[in-house]
Amino acid sequence: xAGVIQSPRHEVTEMGQxxxxxxxxxxxxxxxxxxxxxxxxxLELLIYFNNNVPIDxxxxxxxxxxxxxxxxxxxxLKIQPSEPRDSAVYFCASSLAPxxxxxxxxxxxxxx
Amino acid sequence: xxxxxxxxxEISVVEKxxxxxxxxxxxxxxxxxxxxxxQPPSGELVFLIxxxxxxxxxxxxxxxxxxxxxxxxxxxFTITASQVVDSAVYFCALSGSSxTGxxxxxxxxxxxxxxx
Numbered sequence: 001x002a003g004v005i006q007s008p009r010h011e012v013t014e015m016g017q018x019x020x021x022x023x024x025x026x027x028x029x030x031x032x033x034x035x036x037x038x039x040x041x042x043l044e045l046l047i048y049f050n051n052n053v054p055i056d057x058x059x060x061x062x063x064x065x066x067x068x069x070x071x072x073x074x075x076x077l078k079i080q081p082s083e084p085r086d087s088a089v090y091f092c093a094s095s096l097a098p099x100x101x102x103x104x105x106x107x108x109x110x111x112x
Numbered sequence: 113x114x115x116x117x118x119x120x121x122e123i124s125v126v127e128k129x130x131x132x133x134x135x136x137x138x139x140x141x142x143x144x145x146x147x148x149x150x151q152p153p154s155g156e157l158v159f160l161i162x163x164x165x166x167x168x169x170x171x172x173x174x175x176x177x178x179x180x181x182x183x184x185x186x187x188x189f190t191i192t193a194s195q196v197v198d199s200a201v202y203f204c205a206l207s208g209s210s211x212t213g214x215x216x217x218x219x220x221x222x223x224x225x226x227x228x
Contacts, residue, residue, distance in 0.1 A: 042220045043218040043221075045216065100147065100159055101159075103149075103157035103159075106157075
């Protein structure tokens with residue numbers, strides 16, 4: 001079975017550009033999570049969805065960040081405009097509530 | 113408040129030594145889940161174990177064992193006869209079931225280095 005799929009795996013962009021990260025959850029999982037990992041702040045939950053509906057976006061740092069889940073098999077996290085402090089590894093995870101979260105391989109974002 | 117504390121930031125051991133990673137949690141939920149994840153240098157997060165709050169039995173999986181004690185709110189992880197491949201950052205996490213929904217609360221991680 002395929003796990004959580006994230007793309008791209010690496011993204012290098014310049015400050016001010018729009019960045020879109022993509023995630024395909026495990027089929028049948030009805031929860032989807034976006035996390036950000038940095039050395040300074042560790043793993044932070046940004047937002048999570050249940051049945052494609054955003055449940056808690058209190059972790060989204062600013063209005064520059066937005067996330068969507070148009071259907072059960074796809075989600076995006078968008079940063080517009082990007083800033084150097086957004087550089088981090090972004091993980092997507094999915095789960096069947098309330099069981100284990102399975103993480104994707106992550107997207108390493110570098111904003112120059 | 114939901115909180116996970118991993119007081120050990122970094123640990124170094126010599127190969128074949130046993131090592132215990134500590135995890136202390138705080139929660140008001142009566143039903144909750146505890147997890148351990150491994151993050152090797154390659155960066156992915158690998159699920160190791162889940163424990164629910166009603167099951168305090170210790171668990172052993174090969175060289176890995178977990179000790180869950182509700183009385184001390186701890187869920188410690190022991191690696192027996194450590195190997196170089198065990199070098200990674202290990203995260204303990206807590207998931208509640210009430211108003212916290214299905215959120216995970218991660219500890220700050222313990223970086224384990226196994227020296228050959």
